[in-house]
Amino acid sequence: MSPKLDPAERYLDLATTRFSELGFHGVSLALVAKDAGVTKQAVLHYFRSKERLYAEVLNRLALRLLAEIDATLAPTPAQRLIAYFNAYAASAIANPEDARLVVRALLDSDAQARSWPLKPYLDRLTELALQTPRWQSASREEALAGLYQLIGAIQYFAISAPTLSGMYGKTSFDKVQGALTDDFRKVIQGFEIP
Amino acid sequence: MSPKLDPAERYLDLATTRFSELGFHGVSLALVAKDAGVTKQAVLHYFRSKERLYAEVLNRLALRLLAEIDATLAPTPAQRLIAYFNAYAASAIANPEDARLVVRALLDSDAQARSWPLKPYLDRLTELALQTPRWQSASREEALAGLYQLIGAIQYFAISAPTLSGMYGKTSFDKVQGALTDDFRKVIQGFEIP
DNA sequence: TAAGTTACTTACCGATTGGTAAGTGATCCG
C-alpha cells in the first residue's frame, strides 16, 4: 500500500506544505514532526537545522519548476512560453502550494543579492522570453521584468482563488483561467493577434 | 524638529515596516519595541496583543489604499483605472512596503472566509473594472480575477525589483515601469489601442 | 493643590523555540 517512501523525502513533502501555508517563521520543527508522527529530532536527523530544511524545500521546488519548462514543447519560443504559462496557471490554480512557496521565498529574500535558489528557473525563462516577438528587441532587464509580471499575475491569482471563493461564495474561479491566459498570449505575442 | 507624532502612530509605522519585511510570525513585540527604543509593554499598552497590532496595521493600510483610488480622477472609468494602476505601480516600485504587506496578508489569510480588511479596497476596484471595455460584459468574478492579475503583476514586480537589482546588478528597473503599465493599459482597454 | 490620566517601566510567568547529547532497537553486511 505505502510506496515505502524515503523518510527524508516524506519529511520534505510535509515541510513543503507547512512552509507554503505558514512561511518560514510560522513553521516549527515540532509541527512538521507532528505531521509525520515522529519527534522533531527525527527531522533534525536528516536536515541539521530548520534553515537547511527550508533550503532543501526550495531547492527541490526549483528543480521541479525547471524540469517543467524543459518538458514543454512547441514549435516557436513564443508558443512554448505560452504553453508553459498555460500549464503553469492550470496547475497553480489546482494546487497553489508551489506558488505560495515561490512568493514567500521572494518576500523573504531581502534586497541583498543572496544566493537565491530560484534564479536558474528565472534565467531559463528569460532566455525563452528574449526570443518572443514581445521582447526580442528588448533588454534582458525588460524581458525579466515582463516575465515577473506574468508570473506574478498567475501566482497572485492562484494564491487568491481560495480566499476569493471564501469571500464571494464557491463560484468557480477556475473557469476564469481561460480568459486570463488568453490575455497573456496576447502580451507575449506583442499584441499581434494571429 | 520631531513633529511630536502620536506614540501609537509611531509604533504602528515601525510595526508596518517590520511586518512587511518579516511577516506576522517573523516579528516579535520585542523587535518593534526595540525599533522604537522602548520596552514591549509600551507597545502592548496601545495594542493589547500582537494580533491587534497586526490588524491595526492592515486596517490603516486598507484605508490608505482606498483613499488613493478615490483620489484618482479621469474622464472615463477605464482611464481612471489606468491612471490608478500607473500611480500605484510607480509608488509600489518606489516603496514596496505596502505591496509586501498586501501579499503577506493574502498569503496568511487561509481559504476560509475570514473577515479580510482589504476587501473594501478590492470591491471598489471591481466596480470600476466592470465599467471598462475589457470587463463591461463580464461577470463580477471575471472582473475580480482580471484585477487580481493586474495587481499581482504590479506587486510581484515591485517586490522583486530589489532582489533583481541585487542579482543582476544595480540596473535601473524603474525605467522598465513605463513598458509594463503600457501592457496593462492595453489589457484594460480590451486590446483596442486608441 | 489634589485627583486623574498618560506613557511608560520593572518584574515575572508558563509555554514554546531551535538545537545538543546520549542512548536504543532494528536491519544490513562481512
Next chain:
DNA sequence: CGGATCACTTACCAATCGGTAAGTAACTTA
C-alpha cells in the same frame, strides 16, 4: 556471529515568545 549503520527516541538546554501585574514619573485638569 559481530560490528556498523540507520532511524529514530528520551532527556535536556538556554533563549525567546506573548502576555499579566503592579508600580512610577510626568503631565493635565477641576
